[in-house]
């Protein structure tokens with residue numbers, strides 16, 4: 001008996017949503033994509049192009065786009081939500097009347113909601129109360145995924161059906177889907193790395209070298225893991241694709257929007273100019289503010305996030321901030337091996353001995 005193709009709905013007509021819709025269609029799924037822009041819908045259905053977000057890429061003709069949420073969600077077994085964090089809850093609310101508890105809902109969005117410091121899968125949970133909820137995150141520059149460059153990602157969920165279904169719908173010979181049950185850690189990794197990608201873009205524009213980039217990325221990983229542990233995530237997740245993997249690609253590539261915002265700032269543009277020139281969402285701009293405020297409130301040591309916040313929102317020149325960061329505490333390399341407190345104590349003793 002032949003199996004029916006899986007019915008997949010993608011909410012969002014941006015670059016990542018479009019790339020994922022095409023993968024699912026390549027895998028033989030029945031795919032519908034929801035967009036609010038009628039002209040783009042027409043273009044996708046007529047020309048198999050998304051000239052606004054993925055201009056150079058031919059979309060699988062089996063992807064059917066629509067502005068009609070009811071039509072897109074009708075019969076969908078898997079729903080991928082690829083909407084920027086600012087509009088995420090609003091779109092899930094629009095979708096809610098057409099969703100049912102049998103469906104699998106997966107967020108692909110790497111951002112944080114200001115109210116309550118909520119991650120996107122928590123919003124899916126709050127708005128629906130469903131059990132089949134997951135997060136897709138990893139080193140996944142949409143345009144490379146669309147070009148079928150060999151890529152890997154992570155599906156994170158404590159629901160094994162969600163993990164297995166996403167692996168079968170999206171996994172193919174150029175896109176590998178690894179599984180995790182640390183949904184919170186995977187999702188936090190995806191959101192946090194955007195902060196450091198802005199800093200890396202800025203460092204590149206300022207002509208800083210490869211040693212600097214390596215230091216920045218490695219200390220970013222230490223900072224992200226420190227924050228994650230304080231929030232109750234498993235720090236081991238940060239050794240995987242959704243942690244260090246995504247950090248590497250986003251801090252290294254001018255295809256990253258966050259990196260590009262940082263680069264523009266490093267060239268001397270204002271934040272408003274940098275964001276406007278990008279014309280798309282760089283989630284890290286908002287995330288740095290939220291994470292910095294939370295770190296402040298909870299006494300978590302995050303010098304890089306603090307420094308970037310000062311550059312972005314308090315007009316501190318990036319070079320001056322880099323200098324200040326180099327004069328900060330010389331602490332432990334890997335805090336899970338040698339604690340920051342042990343390093344501090346040794347330095348205090350050394351200072352006393354020197355007196």
Ligand SMILES: NC(=O)c1ccc[n+]([C@@H]2O[C@H](COP(=O)([O-])OP(=O)(O)OC[C@H]3O[C@@H](n4cnc5c(N)ncnc54)[C@H](O)[C@@H]3O)[C@@H](O)[C@H]2O)c1
Pocket residue numbers: 012013014015016017018035036053082083084085087090091108109110111140141142143280281283
């Ligand atoms: N682009 C990537 O390389 C990539 C890769 C992995 C994950 N992501 C994550 O996926 C999320 C979505 O990314 P993307 O690149 O597909 O998005 P995008 O920024 O390219 O586009 C977002 C889409 O959402 C739509 N949208 C925005 N506000 C809306 C609203 N109020 N109502 C309805 N639609 C709205 C836009 O019209 C657009 O179609 C991002 O937040 C990002 O963190 C992106």
Ligand SMILES: O=P(O)(O)OC[C@H](O)CO
Pocket residue numbers: 110138139140141142194197246249250255256257258259281282283
């Ligand atoms: O373009 P960015 O900076 O949103 O990054 C895209 C993806 O998150 C990379 O994995």
